[in-house]
Amino acid sequence: MQKTEALSPTEPADGGDAQATTPLLRVRGIQKHFASSQGLFRRSHRVVRAVDGVDLDIEAGKTLGLVGESGCGKTTLGRMLVRLDSPTSGGIILDGHNYGAATSHELKQYRQLVQMVFQDPMASLDPRMTIGQSISEPLTVMRICTKKEAHKRVHSLMQSVGLPEEMANRYPHQLSGGQRQRVGIARALALEPKVIVLDEPTSALDVSVRAQVINLLRDLQRDTGISFVFISHDLSTVRYISHEVAVMYLGTIVERGPVDQIFESPRHPYTRALLAAIPIPDPRKEKERQRYVLTGELPSPANPPSGCAFRTRCPIVTDFCAESAPQLERTEDGGYVACHFASLAKSESGSLPVFTDVRLKESIQQ
Amino acid sequence: MLATKFRSRNGPPNASSLNHGNMAHLMQSEKNTLLSVRDLSVEFHTARGVVKAVNSVSLDIKAGERLAIVGESGSGKSIMSMSLLQLVQYPGRITSGSAMLEGTDLLALKGKKLRAVRGSKVTMIFQDPMTSLNPVLRVSEQLIAPMRRHLHLGQREAKERGLKLLAQVGIPDAEGNFNNYPHELSGGMRQRVLIAMAMACSPRLLIADEPTTALDVTIQAQIIELLAKVSKEEGSSVLFVTHDMGLVARFADRVAVMYGGRIIESGPTDQMFENPHHPYTRGLLESIPSITGERPERLSQIEGTPPDLAFLPKGCSFADRCPLSDEVCIETQPASLTVASDHTAACHHSDVVASLGERRLFDAEN
């Protein structure tokens, strides 16, 4: 099992360096274990370690990108961040207050400050409510203001997400996918939160509409100083919108750091494999590229491999990796990586990382 | 036969089937046209009126060539590809056109002859593998049946070949998985089974409609690599529907862009990316954030929405979203013209688009 005591809830994640800012939202050692009810017999009951000890920092006014294959625990982590689900253990510290095991009163306060936008806006909007009603619902439910005031707020919210006013009386099915996602964002903005967790907000949208939503998010951040946690498997969008990026694998963060460092000199073999898998919309680059295709699939979080979770698919795996789980450790360029052999994985500067198992294996053997 | 052409799956990672030099793999096979589609139109008669889902589409696919069809959702990609196998359901109707494949018009085939072509000469795989897999039949039964029917193999031979195919498409424990039901497999594994089924009878043409859209980038990379490998080894042509320009760059020899049920531009992949002649193609490329290089303050976005196929305008269907549109565009529908060798575009201002160079056509402003 992976220990996460390396960082206590009071310690800044940068290891106490002379950084002036304290992160707005800090997550320490957060876990979510589900009881899996697979099989008919009791002995086959297993614990699904969907999120298994995650530390994160979200800075005010910044975007943290969260990437990883489906099933690695991104949504579960996101739902805990907005406290739709309670963590099995661990701390969530917002502005200095720990909400990890908050009372219902504290929770109400917290949920106002941290909101969520879902991938499928159709599923998250009530089909019987008009757009206006959907957007004003959080305001009236939380008794923030009167119905009349809420009505006014709806119009300014719709304006800020680029929806025409007259759309307030329409129903979700009468809107396009992009418009519905704008409604989802307006609704999340209603309570003036400090953080919005966006779970694959553009995955269901066409490229041209995706650009509109991304531009909208950038504008909102610039104008209001809001923070985002942007969950996505669209890595080029993640690179565009994020300041920091965290890479998740089987319930844990295997690498995190400033966006350029993750994309230009990734250390973890999994990060490298993910980047190598993204097709680049440029045929010339695609032809020149050496491609490392990650084999196999994500192991089951109910039965994770011993030692390093990535070892079953890792091109530079050694016997040692099965024995010992690597901890997230600070790299000299300001990131964190959990790999025993991360220092071997430095890439040629500038270019997209080339990743061939042959070469890395040779360098280990030397 | 497929089986003899496959070699070990454990070749060096950079020996990619996708790293073809400029269509080098075409050199061995004849460079003649395999499929020639002319003036294909598909209509849906609905209460709202006649929906012109496919509008006089013409395209050619050479033997062994990989053609990508791109465009936003609702542009007619699926209906166009399904119509080639007469798979469009009522109220959809093919109203004109021909699709000549080795001397046979696919659109004129009926009954027994049609069934003989489907599943052997021309096969199709879809985004959701469950739509083409029978949930109550084991993988083995679904794989064996078409080989017995089309290749007239005995039960033993068909089983043997089925097992080989599963191993060749990278399914671990082929024996074990052979007797599984589709729901017992992961999404990536189901797509592999479908590819095995589609390749079982060595088709001349494989139609793949967004085969990786529902998969993770890592699994997507595996599936694309696999599709490239099996089609190359079988000499099959591939018609590949996608909305991911990165995948186009990686996979396709040629690209056709669909908009409002028409092909508005088509050409060799390199040319289409380097020197697009249609504003819509240009807009698609501009709106994708780059995975390397600069991050612009805002992304280019194409304003507005695609045309209503029940009420297509008399002029260019992109005119209301196009920064270059003028009176001519609104009045007359642009004909598809040859703009370079093997490269056509349907735009009154294609010369302007082609001369843009580094400048952006689509404003990033709201």
Ligand SMILES: Nc1ncnc2c1ncn2[C@@H]1O[C@H](COP(=O)(O)OP(=O)(O)O)[C@@H](O)[C@H]1O
């Ligand atoms: N309510 C639940 N009960 C049991 N297992 C769950 C539950 N929710 C998620 N899981 C499991 O937790 C893991 C992580 O899921 P999820 O957070 O949805 O991943 P992602 O969003 O990265 O695709 C998966 O293996 C999933 O099956």
Ligand SMILES: Nc1ncnc2c1ncn2[C@@H]1O[C@H](COP(=O)(O)OP(=O)(O)O)[C@@H](O)[C@H]1O
């Ligand atoms: N059953 C149907 N009834 C009416 N119109 C349909 C039907 N199926 C498809 N269409 C129309 O055909 C158009 C093209 O659909 P499709 O080929 O599925 O688009 P794509 O694959 O490019 O997303 C859609 O915009 C839709 O208007």
Ligand SMILES: [Mg+2]
């Ligand atoms: Mg998820």
Ligand SMILES: [Mg+2]
């Ligand atoms: Mg489609």
